[in-house]
Amino acid sequence: MLEKILEEIEQRISHYRENATAEYVDVCAGLREADEIIRQHMNDELNKNLEELKQYRAIGTVDECREAAERRKAKRPDYEGDGEADGYPVYDTWICPHCGEHYEIEYEEYACCPKCGQEIDWNEVSN
Numbered sequence: 175m176l177e178k179i180l181e182e183i184e185q186r187i188s189h190y191r192e193n194a195t196a197e198y199v200d201v202c203a204g205l206r207e208a209d210e211i212i213r214q215h216m217n218d219e220l221n222k223n224l225e226e227l228k229q230y231r232a233i234g235t236v237d238e239c240r241e242a243a244e245r246r247k248a249k250r251p252d253y254e255g256d257g258e259a260d261g262y263p264v265y266d267t268w269i270c271p272h273c274g275e276h277y278e279i280e281y282e283e284y285a286c287c288p289k290c291g292q293e294i295d296w297n298e299v300s301n
C-alpha cells in the first residue's frame with residue numbers, strides 16, 4: 175500500500191523534474207517533503223514493529239511462557255536409593271522432575287533446579 179504511494183510520488187517528482195519550470199519548483203519541493211514524511215513514517219512503523227518483535231522474543235513464545243509457568247509450579251523430586259540401612263532404603267540422590275538432573279540429598283537441596291529452574295516441592299521429604 176505505502177509502496178504504491180511512494181511509487182506514485184516518485185513518478186510525480188520525476189515528472190515535475192522533467193518539466194521543471196519556475197511554477198513547478200514549489201510543488202516539487204512539497205512532494206519531496208511529503209515523500210520524506212512518508213519514508214519517515216514507514217521507518218517509524220518498521221522500527222516500532224521491530225521493537226515489538228524484540229520484546230515478544232524477549233518475553234518468549236506462548237509455548238515458552240507456558241513451559242516457564244509450568245516450572246513455577248513446585249513439583250516433588252524423584253529419589254534414587256543407595257542401598258539400605260537397618261532394613262530401610264537410603265536415598266542419597268534427588269532427581270529434578272522436569273529435566274532429570276541428579277543432585278545429592280542434604281548437600282544440594284535447592285528451592286529450584288539450578289539447571290532448568292523447576293521449582294521443587296520439598297514437603298513430605300522421604301529419606
Ligand SMILES: [Zn+2]
Pocket residue numbers: 270271272273274275287288289290291292
Ligand atoms: Zn531441572
